[in-house]
Amino acid sequence: MAILVDPDTKVIVQGMTGRAGTFYTAQMIDYGTRVLGGVRPGKGGQRHLMLPVFDSARQARAETEANASIVFVPAERAAAAMIEAIEAELDVVVCVTERVPVHDMLKVRAALRGSKTKLVGPNSQGVLSPGSCKLGVMATVDAKKGPVGIVSRSASLTSEIVAQTTAAGMGQSTTIGIGGDPVHGIGFSDCLELFMADEDTKAVVLIGEIGGSDEEEAAEYLSRNKATKPVIALVAGRHAPPERRMGHAGAFQMFSRGDAAAKIERLREAGVIIAPDAQSVAPKLREALTEKVS
Amino acid sequence: MNLHEFQAKEILARRGVRVPAGRIAWSAEEAEAVARELAAQRFAVKAQILAGGRGQAGGVKFAATSDTVRSAAQSLIGSTLVTRQTGPEGRKVKRVYVEEAVSTSRDIYVAALVDRRAGCPMLIGVSEGGEDVEERIARDENAVRRLPLPLDGSQPAEDDLRDFAASLVGQDGPVEKAVDILRVLASALGELDATLIEINPLALTKGGDLIVVDAKLTLDDNALFRHPDLQALRDEDEQDAVEFEAQRHDINFVRMDGDIGVVVNGAGLALATHDMLRDAGGAPANFMDIRTTATSLQIAKGIGLLLANPGVKVLLINVHGGGMTSCDTIVEALSIAMRWSGRRVPVVFRAAGQNAGYAEKMMVDRRIPHEAAKTIQDAVRLAVAQAGKRAA
Numbered sequence: 001m002a003i004l005v006d007p008d009t010k011v012i013v014q015g016m017t018g019r020a021g022t023f024y025t026a027q028m029i030d031y032g033t034r035v036l037g038g039v040r041p042g043k044g045g046q047r048h049l050m051l052p053v054f055d056s057a058r059q060a061r062a063e064t065e066a067n068a069s070i071v072f073v074p075a076e077r078a079a080a081a082m083i084e085a086i087e088a089e090l091d092v093v094v095c096v097t098e099r100v101p102v103h104d105m106l107k108v109r110a111a112l113r114g115s116k117t118k119l120v121g122p123n124s125q126g127v128l129s130p131g132s133c134k135l136g137v138m139a140t141v142d143a144k145k146g147p148v149g150i151v152s153r154s155a156s157l158t159s160e161i162v163a164q165t166t167a168a169g170m171g172q173s174t175t176i177g178i179g180g181d182p183v184h185g186i187g188f189s190d191c192l193e194l195f196m197a198d199e200d201t202k203a204v205v206l207i208g209e210i211g212g213s214d215e216e217e218a219a220e221y222l223s224r225n226k227a228t229k230p231v232i233a234l235v236a237g238r239h240a241p242p243e244r245r246m247g248h249a250g251a252f253q254m255f256s257r258g259d260a261a262a263k264i265e266r267l268r269e270a271g272v273i274i275a276p277d278a279q280s281v282a283p284k285l286r287e288a289l290t291e292k293v294s
Numbered sequence: 295m296n297l298h299e300f301q302a303k304e305i306l307a308r309r310g311v312r313v314p315a316g317r318i319a320w321s322a323e324e325a326e327a328v329a330r331e332l333a334a335q336r337f338a339v340k341a342q343i344l345a346g347g348r349g350q351a352g353g354v355k356f357a358a359t360s361d362t363v364r365s366a367a368q369s370l371i372g373s374t375l376v377t378r379q380t381g382p383e384g385r386k387v388k389r390v391y392v393e394e395a396v397s398t399s400r401d402i403y404v405a406a407l408v409d410r411r412a413g414c415p416m417l418i419g420v421s422e423g424g425e426d427v428e429e430r431i432a433r434d435e436n437a438v439r440r441l442p443l444p445l446d447g448s449q450p451a452e453d454d455l456r457d458f459a460a461s462l463v464g465q466d467g468p469v470e471k472a473v474d475i476l477r478v479l480a481s482a483l484g485e486l487d488a489t490l491i492e493i494n495p496l497a498l499t500k501g502g503d504l505i506v507v508d509a510k511l512t513l514d515d516n517a518l519f520r521h522p523d524l525q526a527l528r529d530e531d532e533q534d535a536v537e538f539e540a541q542r543h544d545i546n547f548v549r550m551d552g553d554i555g556v557v558v559n560g561a562g563l564a565l566a567t568h569d570m571l572r573d574a575g576g577a578p579a580n581f582m583d584i585r586t587t588a589t590s591l592q593i594a595k596g597i598g599l600l601l602a603n604p605g606v607k608v609l610l611i612n613v614h615g616g617g618m619t620s621c622d623t624i625v626e627a628l629s630i631a632m633r634w635s636g637r638r639v640p641v642v643f644r645a646a647g648q649n650a651g652y653a654e655k656m657m658v659d660r661r662i663p664h665e666a667a668k669t670i671q672d673a674v675r676l677a678v679a680q681a682g683k684r685a686a
Contacts (some may be wrong), residue, residue, distance in 0.1 A: 004554050021535055047638055048416050049404060072328060076519060076520075098585070098587075099515075099516040100513050100516065100518070101487055101514055101516045101517035101520075102408050102487075102489060102517070103408070103447075103484050103487050103514065103517065104481075104517075105413065106408070106413075106415065106445045106447075106484075109445055109447065110413070110445035110446055113445075120311055125616075133612070137586075139615060139647050139648045140646060141618030141647060141648060142646075152562070153562060154560060154561060154562020154563065154565075155560055155562070155586075155616065156558075156559050156560025156561075156562055156563035156564075156614050156616065157560065157562035157563045157565075157566055157614075158562075159563075159614045159615075159616045159646075159647050160563055160566070160614045160646065160647075160670075163614070164647055165495065180561065180562075182408065182410040182489075183408065183413050184413075186458040208560065209561070209562055209565055212410050212411075213410060213411040216411075217411070234566070234567035236367060236566040237568075237569065238569045239569050239570075239571075239572035239573075240565055240568065240581075261681070276573075277566065277569055277573065277671075278563075278566040278567075278568050278569075278570065279570065279669060279671045280671055
């Protein structure tokens with residue numbers, strides 16, 4: 001069944017008429033995603049890419065019965081677009097926009113409280129369930145339907161791991177980019193929970209990196225909830241130079257940890273299989289999946 | 295974007311927080327004049343560079359007379375300060391801040407920041423602050439007090455704020471004054487679109503006053519569009535010229551001191567490539583993350599920065615085409631950069647994903663001498679071997 005998006009996902013595109021919106025909407029339609037319309041305030045009633053354009057997410061939802069959206073709105077107005085989609089009670093909202101101000105994201109977090117919407121991003125490549133739905137901007141040439149769930153903070157590294165798993169004869173159930181920003185929507189632990197409950201997913205790959213605390217949260221989640229499937233993690237940035245930072249300590253570093261070694265240690269303690277580098281994810285997966293079968 | 299100490303203090307002072315009287319000086323003469331004007335008992339002369347650890351590195355000097363202020367400024371201005379945050383090359387001191395020295399009975403640490411983990415703004419405090427606060431926290435994580443702030447930018451509950459303040463200054467301390475400062479921090483964080491406002495130390499004086507001795511302010515680069523006044527405070531001299539040039543072309547670039555120039559799209563893949571390169575014994579000359587919005591011309595500028603560095607002996611190109619950056623865009627950029635620079639260095643080329651086959655064909659058609667690699671591992675191995683050959 002995959003997670004978050006499937007063949008029944010009905011999509012509206014916020015910011016569809018812009019350059020990026022137009023380019024990626026056409027790609028999503030090509031892939032077979034059910035795109036039902038777009039949103040662009042002031043252009044309601046027009047048509048774009050042969051689809052209806054609406055003034056607001058609420059209106060688009062009411063008229064198309066969409067349950068998901070993808071946001072291409074420029075950074076200055078991206079938060080408002082996300083909040084609009086959350087208030088329109090869409091199930092899944094992906095935000096691709098980069099460089100959204102962090103204090104705007106705090107407002108989005110406030111809107112998410114008590115809502116049923118799952119926000120993916122911002123600064124995310126989106127969600128792909130190969131063969132059924134692409135709600136994002138990722139390349140699909142190497143993606144193939146299969147048993148591996150991938151959740152990642154990096155778009156380019158996800159493409160790399162997708163290609164490797166496909167080449168090794170294992171496809172993907174769903175791939176998710178949670179985005180590279182400090183304050184964002186769903187995290188690793190939310191995705192782990194969804195993957196654990198998904199019948200199509202037999203193993204999960206977690207692609208992390210230095211900074212932030214998503215990996216630590218995933219480790220905590222897996223210590224509390226027994227993993228029912230093998231989880232393989234790659235944490236990039238083992239040799240990264242220490243961040244150039246200001247302040248006596250750079251409070252970010254001081255109060256939220258974030259170096260690769262600590263993340264790897266925490267994940268290992270939680271029973272996660274560690275892939276030491278990008279090249280060893282597929283072999284580790286193969287090993288884990290074979291063991292499980294025998 | 296980071297602000298200088300004097301800029302951060304000015305902003306806090308305007309919001310009603312007590313800071314010592316002081317002024318900036320660009321020369322020893324000016325520093326002496328500032329000291330005469332301040333007419334204090336004791337002065338602090340502080341190098342203004344955008345890096346922490348100044349005190350331990352000798353960047354802060356104390357003086358009792360305007361004459362000694364002059365000689366302190368003389369020794370600091372024009373010198374290069376190496377702190378634990380500047381890297382070995384250090385930072386050139388262009389100006390000093392001369393202020394009235396504060397005698398403190400206890401140093402406190404307070405900060406407002408956006409906490410990634412909790413996904414909310416937060417006040418942080420340590421009752422024993424000062425320059426070694428980092429080590430103290432490493433020893434005892436419980437020394438850190440935290441107060442999450444409302445997501446809508448409003449003030450926390452009065453009682454919570456008072457308890458938090460009392461935990462820092464003591465029940466018998468100047469709790470009301472501390473509450474006032476914390477309120478300023480809480481509101482300024484959102485209003486300035488700051489990610490960090492740090493006061494360390496906040497001096498608790500014998501007379502029961504609270505005075506800001508040092509302050510740091512980090513603004514969210516992504517929100518500067520709505521703060522033209524703050525944007526104007528940027529000190530471009532403090533930025534690495536090469537990195538700044540790359541940034542202008544949609545490329546995140548960090549200079550390092552190795553001999554392998556690394557060209558990768560996407561931060562995650564770049565980090566992963568670095569890890570494998572270092573594991574294989576290679577030394578990267580840089581970290582490069584080409585943003586998806588970068589055009590071939592912009593990428594060419596980025597590659598040009600590597601070709602202009604005589605220390606770079608090999609180029610390692612690892613692209614995973616996808617979205618808008620397909621592999622052929624990078625080849626286009628590479629051939630432009632090589633034409634511009636006229637310099638040829640050995641290239642190890644590895645492409646995967648969108649248009650990988652086409653990109654490889656372009657490399658051959660355009661006669662760009664290179665070794666092709668199928669996997670990242672192969673690419674890294676070839677690059678390390680090439681660099682070794684050149685060194686021999």
